Amino acid sequence: MILDHKCFPLSEDEEKIIVAIVNPLDAVALSKIEEEASPRRIETVLVAESELSVILEDYRKYISQSIQSLLKRPPKPQT
Numbered sequence: 001m002i003l004d005h006k007c008f009p010l011s012e013d014e015e016k017i018i019v020a021i022v023n024p025l026d027a028v029a030l031s032k033i034e035e036e037a038s039p040r041r042i043e044t045v046l047v048a049e050s051e052l053s054v055i056l057e058d059y060r061k062y063i064s065q066s067i068q069s070l071l072k073r074p075p076k077p078q079t
Helices: 027-037 049-072
Strands: 007-012 016-021 041-046
Touching: 007 049, 016 027, 016 049, 027 041
Parallel strands: 016 041
Antiparallel strands: 007 016
């Protein structure tokens, strides 16, 4: 979804999910997002493709740092 339809979830709560999207007229993307989000409603935020690239790069860095952090933890002693 993220790469094929150029959209990315920005935030969510019990009632809604806010999604950044390059093409808010992409019916396939919106349909899939609504299906996954149900029963929550969707709010879209229009972003330029360059802005989405920045969002994705920041997310990749966050994930990479999280993985690195997990790998650096000492193993839990077995009982």
